[in-house]
Amino acid sequence: xxxxxxxxxxxxxxxSRGAQYTHPIYKPPLLKDLHEILYFFEKMEHPRRLxxxxxxxxxxxxxxxxxxxxxxxKMFTDLLLIDLLFREVNIAAVSPNDIEIKSxxxxxxxxxxxxxxxxxxxxxxxMLIKASSGIFxxxxxxxxxxxxxxxxxxxxxxxxxxxxxxxxxxxxxEFNDTVVSFNYDQILDFTLNSLGHLDHKSFENLxxxxxxxxxxxxxxIPIKFLKMxxxxxxxxxxxxxSLIHYFLVSEAESLPESPDGSPFTIILPHHLKNIFYxxxxxxxxxxxxxxxALQEAEIIFLVGKSFMNSDNELNNLIIESCSSxxxxxxxxDPLEKDYKFxxxxxNLFNAEIYDTRKTIFQHYLEPFSLVK
Numbered sequence: 001x002x003x004x005x006x007x008x009x010x011x012x013x014x015x016s017r018g019a020q021y022t023h024p025i026y027k028p029p030l031l032k033d034l035h036e037i038l039y040f041f042e043k044m045e046h047p048r049r050l051x052x053x054x055x056x057x058x059x060x061x062x063x064x065x066x067x068x069x070x071x072x073x074k075m076f077t078d079l080l081l082i083d084l085l086f087r088e089v090n091i092a093a094v095s096p097n098d099i100e101i102k103s104x105x106x107x108x109x110x111x112x113x114x115x116x117x118x119x120x121x122x123x124x125x126x127m128l129i130k131a132s133s134g135i136f137x138x139x140x141x142x143x144x145x146x147x148x149x150x151x152x153x154x155x156x157x158x159x160x161x162x163x164x165x166x167x168x169x170x171x172x173x174e175f176n177d178t179v180v181s182f183n184y185d186q187i188l189d190f191t192l193n194s195l196g197h198l199d200h201k202s203f204e205n206l207x208x209x210x211x212x213x214x215x216x217x218x219x220x221i222p223i224k225f226l227k228m229x230x231x232x233x234x235x236x237x238x239x240x241x242s243l244i245h246y247f248l249v250s251e252a253e254s255l256p257e258s259p260d261g262s263p264f265t266i267i268l269p270h271h272l273k274n275i276f277y278x279x280x281x282x283x284x285x286x287x288x289x290x291x292x293a294l295q296e297a298e299i300i301f302l303v304g305k306s307f308m309n310s311d312n313e314l315n316n317l318i319i320e321s322c323s324s325x326x327x328x329x330x331x332x333d334p335l336e337k338d339y340k341f342x343x344x345x346x347n348l349f350n351a352e353i354y355d356t357r358k359t360i361f362q363h364y365l366e367p368f369s370l371v372k
Contacts, residue, residue: 014304021160076270079139095137161190178293196220209243230266294321327351
């Protein structure tokens with residue numbers, strides 16, 4: 001591989017799960033584990049314990065009515081649709097009162113607009129709308145609690161956000177390469193920053209209101225850094241929620257739970273991500289930068305990430321962006337020998353697979369010998 005060949009490194013949940021400093025039991029979650037995280041907080045003593053029982057009961061109801069036992073994306077999709085419906089009824093986005101709830105349930109055309117024409121599905125969504133009460137009178141309150149619980153869980157799960165296994169991949173990195181993460185944690189953030197690969201240029205044209213690094217940061221070879229689903233160190237501005245701040249601070253430089261803003265800014269797993277890709281200025285800029293990076297890249301590292309999912313808009317963007325130039329693909333994934341998995345991604349990226357590893361730890365022990 002020539003050093004000037006542009007590279008893109010794409011990381012998914014499997015990369016964080018296989019990181020160096022993680023809890024032996026409470027591992028960073030895969031998508032299929034997210035329901036279990038909610039059960040975990042019901043069983044433990046927790047600062048948010050007073051609200052946990054209501055949260056747990058609402059979660060059980062939402063999971064059952066959205067038929068999402070094996071697909072949490074369905075549950076979050078239905079909760080987002082209800083939130084959008086509530087916003088249409090009450091433009092101030094205040095939780096609807098009992099009269100408004102009754103009006104919504106009686107409005108057949110409105111229900112069909114959001115949930116389609118299947119009678120059974122509409123009846124279940126009516127029940128889920130009626131179940132919204134108390135602190136969870138709006139599904140958005142539930143998702144806000146979920147994000148905070150997820151942040152708490154990841155803080156328990158990840159002992160140290162620097163990872164030698166990830167760093168072993170970045171020995172291949174060059175100026176103007178791109179690292180793409182679909183994870184909410186900061187393993188990549190801290191590892192890249194420690195290696196001198198992050199500075200303000202890494203976030204150029206991504207529309208962040210501000211970017212803050214640890215005071216000891218010493219950038220050497222800055223790269224483009226994209227977090228496609230947001231991050232638990234992105235914060236909405238307290239005065240204008242359309243503005244997003246990126247904060248990366250060391251453990252010695254403690255940061256309030258929500259500096260200069262309130263909610264963390266992430267896209268939850270649901271089937272309507274295109275809403276955020278098209279309307280949120282930061283996510284929209286990420287999509288455009290991802291597209292350019294794919295077009296220019298000759299080498300792709302796919303690490304613990306599967307695109308065999310429901311995100312059709314993003315997958316079509318990948319196909320379109322990679323169509324004009326053949327790529328070389330390196331895969332690190334437990335499914336490295338699975339024909340269906342490898343063929344899917346080979347076709348998705350218009351690539352030839354040059355080498356694979358089962359885990360990021362295996363790559364740390366046996367680094368890729370790159371194509372000449």
